[in-house]
Amino acid sequence: MAYLYRRDTDLRFPVVAHHMIGSLAGKVDTFIDNPYISRRHLSIEWNGHQWQIKDLSRNGTWVNGKRLTSGDYCPLAVGDVIQLAGEEGVVLTVESVAPPCDLLVPVQPFTKDDLSAAIELNSVNLIPNEQHPEWYVEQDSKTGQWQAQRIISPQAPQALSHGDIIECRAGSWQLFCARDYAPTIEKRSQDVCISESYLRFDVSLDEETTDLDVITGDANHNLGIRAHNYLLLLLARHRVEDMARGLSSCNQGWVPNELLVRELGLEPGHLNIQIYRARQQLSKMMPQVNNEKFVERRGTTLRLGCSQFSIVKGGNVEYQHLDGKTRPITLPR
Known part of the structure; x- marks a missing residue:
């Protein structure tokens, strides 16, 4: 799972397979309120092998001090520093370049200490953990649809969508579908x-x-x-x-x-x-x-x-x- 760190707010956020960063609230994956940042400033994408960044802005994007040519892709690595809109903009640091995976993230400011609290989802899961489960969460392998059912509930599982919240006694988690729109994976013939x-x-x-x-x-x-x-x-x-x-x-x-x-x-x-x-x-x-x-x-x-x-x-x-x-x-x- 890829993560970016925003220096000025001391917050970290996960990255979806096709991630848009900009100042257009409600239309981008990561909203940044800054007058020098374009509505859709840059995109970060997983191409099936690596993460890559593309500048879409008016005021520019720099990676490790080098300005990107608008529309061109540049691969990302751990430790890369991304500068949006020059000195008046925002600085992001790449902290992980692992492949995208669906998560349940804590419903609270996502700081460094919260990274361990994020739950990487497998095909079947007990939430928040196996020792004290409150929810059974599974994914349909054909449709990718997540479903959740309370452990003690006799009712049928309910469908989950990106952004939905699961509430437990220990806290609340929000579904983060990082693999949405990811490149198609070739089906393995040996399965x-x-x-x-x-x-x-x-x-x-x-x-x-x-x-x-x-x-x-x-x-x-x-x-x-x-x-x-x-x-x-x-x-x-x-x-x-x-x-x-x-x-x-x-x-x-x-x-x-x-x-x-x-x-x-x-x-x-x-x-x-x-x-x-x-x-x-x-x-x-x-x-x-x-x-x-x-x-x-x-x-x-x-x-x-x-x-x-x-x-x-x-x-x-x-x-x-x-x-x-x-x-x-x-x-x-």
């Missing part, structure tokens, strides 16, 4: 959707422990015994029930949140925490796999995104899906 994988559940006879294997192609990834695996197992069983009822694939396995909470014996807020932990574990162990459909949402219902799986309970097959693309399970002797 595999989790829905194409084969899951193998091994649950103990008393259902106290659930081991889980994820088989993708020729690779077998053991996720071990985790509490959240039992949530996935229940979702798998609901898919089996709907298969037996003859429901179409798109309608199989959708379960109301309230029913899952009762079946798991959880506090309502812990359901989102378990979903978060399941997806985070998959992301760490299988970063090449798109895990968005590991657990799918539709309003206030959830389902397991994988339709190919087997369930073994106490060494006996409870359910087994076999076709030409999946391998048979091996039972313990």
Whole structure:
């Protein structure tokens, strides 16, 4: 994430992928109230590899003492000093040139001490932290839309836009969508959707422990015994029930949140925490796999995104899906 430091106010601010600085309030990303600064004075852009600056002004822009030619791009580096409109203008210093990423920034003057309080967002997040979460925030990988749901709320997630505020007991954070309008990233051909994988559940006879294997192609990834695996197992069983009822694939396995909470014996807020932990574990162990459909949402219902799986309970097959693309399970002797 790129940051600029403004000397005269001792404030720092993050930079979006296409960032405009000027004196036109409400129409630029960073507003500077100075009569010598043009309405749209300069732009800073991420080109997919580096940050670059372009002067658009009447009174000029200097980088490290050299005036920029209007309309030309100049690459930026950490420590660069940007002078807007000469001595009567404003000085900015480049403090970071990391690629753009979406953030939740504290709703307060953004000083040096606040940098550590900014939250860089992953595909799924517990806000403000994993230890004391109040919000579950996730991003749709296709649309880029952020959604937020209170941990203790039974209501469906609500859409978030740039500038929206999330309020917590520890403070408030504002969504900063730095990647809006960033250059298109070429899709990696090796990425595999989790829905194409084969899951193998091994649950103990008393259902106290659930081991889980994820088989993708020729690779077998053991996720071990985790509490959240039992949530996935229940979702798998609901898919089996709907298969037996003859429901179409798109309608199989959708379960109301309230029913899952009762079946798991959880506090309502812990359901989102378990979903978060399941997806985070998959992301760490299988970063090449798109895990968005590991657990799918539709309003206030959830389902397991994988339709190919087997369930073994106490060494006996409870359910087994076999076709030409999946391998048979091996039972313990």
